Amino acid sequence: MNITRENIDELNAVVKVEIKKDDYQPKVEKILKDYRKSANIPGFRKGHVPMGLVKKQYGKAVLVDEVNKLLQESLNNYLNEEKLEVLGNPLPKAQDNFDWDKEDYAFEFELGLAPKFDVNLNTKNKVTHYKIVANEEMIDNQVKTIQKQYGKLVSKNEVEEGDLVAGTFKSEDGEIENTTTLPVEKIKGKRNTAKFIGAKVGDQLSLKSKNLFENTEDLTEFLAVDAETAEDLDVELSFEITEVNKQEPAELDQELFDKLFGKDQVKSVTELKEKIKEDAENQFEQQSDQQLLNDVTEKLIEETKFELPGEFLQKWIMTSGEKELSAEEAKEEYDKSEKGIRFQLIEAKIINDNDLKVELEEIKDLTKDRIKMQMAQFGQMNPSDKDLEDITARVLANQDEVKKLSEQVLNKKLLDTYKEKANLEEKELSYEDFVKEVYN
Incomplete structure (x- = not known):
């Protein structure tokens, strides 16, 4: 077997895979012998069907199947060994005169290569990092709401x-x-x-x-x-x-404070307001962080310039879905997804450059924190270590949940990296002003 690559330009290449008879024949012969042992053909005893008849009936299908398996395996190994970063999947080039009756075969694949570029987190233009504060009016309204709710x-x-x-x-x-x-x-x-x-x-x-x-x-x-x-x-x-x-309205007394936060956690109206402010601003921080992720993403896409193998990606989009698209439909789909492709590449570069990794213990810690929060909502303020470990194990047995939690841990690491290295400008404002500025 021989694999060669021709670089068309920095973003496009063609890989040629040459497969000789010696590469696939031993496997084909073994499979056909196994078929012969189990073949049930009228007129012949089981295991005594002539090999010529087995080859005639099954030989071509087995050959095609084994060559395709070998082709896919060798191509994947080549891409890994050469450390080629490709976009989409290799696209086989059409061969009008391909003949399976020959003993040696050659296949060609088009590759779309990921571009080489650098990411500068210290962008030319500053990105606003919102610090949302709970003002007195909001806190007083929340106190009234609590009094009404428990009145x-x-x-x-x-x-x-x-x-x-x-x-x-x-x-x-x-x-x-x-x-x-x-x-x-x-x-x-x-x-x-x-x-x-x-x-x-x-x-x-x-x-x-x-x-x-x-x-x-x-x-x-x-x-x-x-x-x-x-x-x-x-x-x-x-x-x-x-x-x-x-x-x-409910009285602002110790009975109400204990009902809201647990025994003796809050002991005065002043402490109640401080707790409301702390809880509100913790929630606001989540919104602020999400907005920061969005804004840094937009700024990085805007300022990080590189070319994509657009023509290749449109050809790949034509055949990659459940239904084959026309060239016009594929171009429309590519135009919609180009921004997302760009940020996936930028994000991957940031993760690699900053050596951001997700460890299992970090996923477990996040899971335990979520479990504690949920249990606290039902009045279980101090779950035992064993209960936490058991529930965490059940959650992490679900691979979809593990994937979601892993993404959340990684997003937090990206966020911390942005806060440390991006060109940020802090702006303090109330929640009402934040909504007006960001969503209107």
Whole structure:
């Protein structure tokens, strides 16, 4: 067997694989002998079929199969031994006059080679690294939300602002009848709100569906009608009040703090606010980090220049999917994926240049951290080492989970590398301002 390579240019090459009869014949003969032992052909006893008949019936198929196996194996070995970084897969060149009746064969493959380039993390233009802070307004709102969530309902007779009102909506034609509970603040307009404020249990209010709520979703929920009906609904309604409740906020006391964070973890309103701020900013950091990954990625793609074997990749795309594409479809698909191909190459270069590796212990540590967080949500604050090890082992038995966790560990290492080496400019702002700046 002989393998040679002709470099067309820096990004394209052709590999020629020459296979001689001596390379495949011993394997073919062995397989045919095995076939002869088990062949079941009418007129011959099992194991006594003439070899000539076995070769005639199975010889060509076995030959083609073995040559193709040998071809694939030798090509893969060659690419590995030569340390060739290829894009896509080798593409066989068409041979119009190929003849399987010959004893020696030659095959040619087109290769798309990965470009050589350098990545400079210290980009010319700075990348914004957002530091999102929880301001006083956000913290105070979160405290109110907690008080509301853990508060209690107190029954009363007369409706005031902020109350929850239970009752039954009915239309004059009888097509609507729904018992529901709604917050007074859901009612739209001063005229409609005035009908509720001061009303008592047992009162029956006369209303119109049009402009009763801010949106059709509320109409759908509180009148139990479908979205299409709610869109243009304009009917007379009655609402009989059956219950009025005021939601009293929970006291900011030790009982509430223990319920939220565990016994004696938080002991004052000041500590509560500090905890809320810490938790919120930890969550914000995840969003900030993801944005940093996105922004550094965009900047590196923009500033790292190199050519791709575009013509080869389009030919490869034509035949690599479940359905063969036309040249026009393949070009369209290539145009869509070119940016992703570029960053895959850039990322691989960064990983190699910075010797970023994922160790099994790092995957296990990440898994344990995730398990602890999940268990804490159900009140299990201190799981035993044995429980953690057992659950971790079950998680890591799933190869898909291992792959996801490995990618997460690697992304964290990339992020740390960017924070250390990229040309960053820190910007501190509130979450609301972050959303406005990044997503609007």
